[in-house]
Each structure stands twice: as structure tokens, then as C-alpha cells.
Amino acid sequence: xxxxxxxxxxxxxxxxxxxxxxxxxxxxxxxxxxxxxxxxxxxxxxxxxxxxxxxxxxxxxxxxxxxxxxxxxxxxxxxxxxxxxxxxxxxxxxxxxxxxxxxxxxxxxxxxxxxxxxxxxxxxxxxxxxxxxxxxxxxxxxxxxxxxxxxxxxxxxxxxxxxxxxxxxxxxxxxxxxxxxxxxxxxxxxxxxxxxxxxxxxxxxxxxxxxxx
Numbered sequence: 001x002x003x004x005x006x007x008x009x010x011x012x013x014x015x016x017x018x019x020x021x022x023x024x025x026x027x028x029x030x031x032x033x034x035x036x037x038x039x040x041x042x043x044x045x046x047x048x049x050x051x052x053x054x055x056x057x058x059x060x061x062x063x064x065x066x067x068x069x070x071x072x073x074x075x076x077x078x079x080x081x082x083x084x085x086x087x088x089x090x091x092x093x094x095x096x097x098x099x100x101x102x103x104x105x106x107x108x109x110x111x112x113x114x115x116x117x118x119x120x121x122x123x124x125x126x127x128x129x130x131x132x133x134x135x136x137x138x139x140x141x142x143x144x145x146x147x148x149x150x151x152x153x154x155x156x157x158x159x160x161x162x163x164x165x166x167x168x169x170x171x172x173x174x175x176x177x178x179x180x181x182x183x184x185x186x187x188x189x190x191x192x193x194x195x196x197x198x199x200x201x202x203x204x205x206x207x208x209x210x211x212x213x
Contacts, residue, residue: 001182003050004200005193011038017187018045025050025079025184027193028066029057036069043073050104052079064088071101077133079104082122085129093130105131110164113138113145119152127157133181135160137194140168153179165195172198173206 003023007030008014014031018024026042026049028034043049051070053063063084071078071092078096080089082105096103105126114122119136126134140146140163149161149171158181163171175183185200186192198206 001176002185002200002203003182004187005184005197006187007191007193011035011041014042015045018042018047018049021047023048023182025052025193026070028053028070029055029063034066039066039069040073043070043075048076049074050077050079051075055081055084060084060086060088064092068092068095071096071099075101077102077104079106079135081105082107082126082129085125089129097130102132103130104133104135104160105129106135106137108136109138111139113140113148113163116148116151119148123152123155123159133158133160135162137162137164138168139164139195140171141165142167146171150175150178162194163196167196169196169198172196172203173210177210 003025004021005025005027006014006017007027008017009030009032011031011033014026028051051067053067067078078101080092080103093103107122122136123134138149146163146168149163152159152161160180161171161175172183184197185203186197187200189199
């Protein structure tokens, strides 16, 4: 299963991009005219939506306020970075659990793939904090990094393991075949939200071809 990741600059553009998509991640940090009404428009519609607001553009209080609004509006998942775990994150996790919104706790490393022992510590911390799904995305430098990431899928708890960059594309292709609940794709070429992300149409085409191998 794939989730299309959207990083549109306006609420109207997000809503247009969501049309016809049954499963999508909305990168709220990309939306420049974000408001409570806009959040309701995005997450009250049909289909499953992941609410994500990456650090950088806004302070933590603003990010958590909009993520809480997304949960209240009907988001199916909320993504919380493991580095942001604290009082506000714990309150958001409790609010999500009450609403039946599943919690993704994620970790991103744009420089490298850590050693296996470090990956296991990160995963265990995420699930101990209340994750329904653990997501890790690390820069891959080659096959050994990919193997280390995909090895995290040998666990009964829902885990998404992605190697970022050209070297890690294979993890996006085979992750769901090895037990990941889903992976992420782009809405089109040039619309990627992470290095190495494939367009949704290309990912579907490759998966169809693999069914005959």
C-alpha cells in the first residue's frame, strides 16, 4: 500500500491534490495560509489522511496546535517526530488515542543510517512512547544501509523503514512486501517530499510488474 505525500503551499491546493486519493499524507509545514478552518477543510473530507508538521517553519506550540486540530477534524494518523516527544507530544498522543487516530512516531536522519543497535533503541523508544506505527527514514549509502533498515521489519509491531536518496529506492519498493503497513510516494515527478521518493504512478507500475516475477 502507498500513501501519497503532499506538500502544497495553500489549503486550496491541498484540497485539489487530495481529490480522488484514498490515502495521503498532508505536510502542514508546507501550507502557507494554514488556519483552523483550513485544517477542518482538509481533514474532514473522505479518505484516510496523515497529519504531519515537520519542525523548522514554526515553533513547537504552533505545530502541536495544528496537529491537534487535525486530529479533532478527523485525521486517520498523526505523525510526531521522536525528537519532539515531551509534554505537548504526550498530550497529543492521548488526544489521538481518544479519537481513534493512530499515532506514527517518526525519526529522520538526512545524513546517514545509524548502526543497528541505535536503530533498535530508537524503535523501542517510539513504541514505549505510544506509537501505533514506527517510521524511520535515513539517508542510505548503499546495500548494507538498506539491509539494516529493512531488518527492522522483522518485528510484529507496525514499522516503516525507508532509505532516503537514490541508493535507498529499493526500500520503498520492497518495504510493504516485507511487512511495512505502507510506504510513501509523490503525487508526480518533481513533487517529491523526500529524496528518492517515487511518483505514485511509477511505484504502482513497478509493483504490478513485480507480481509477475
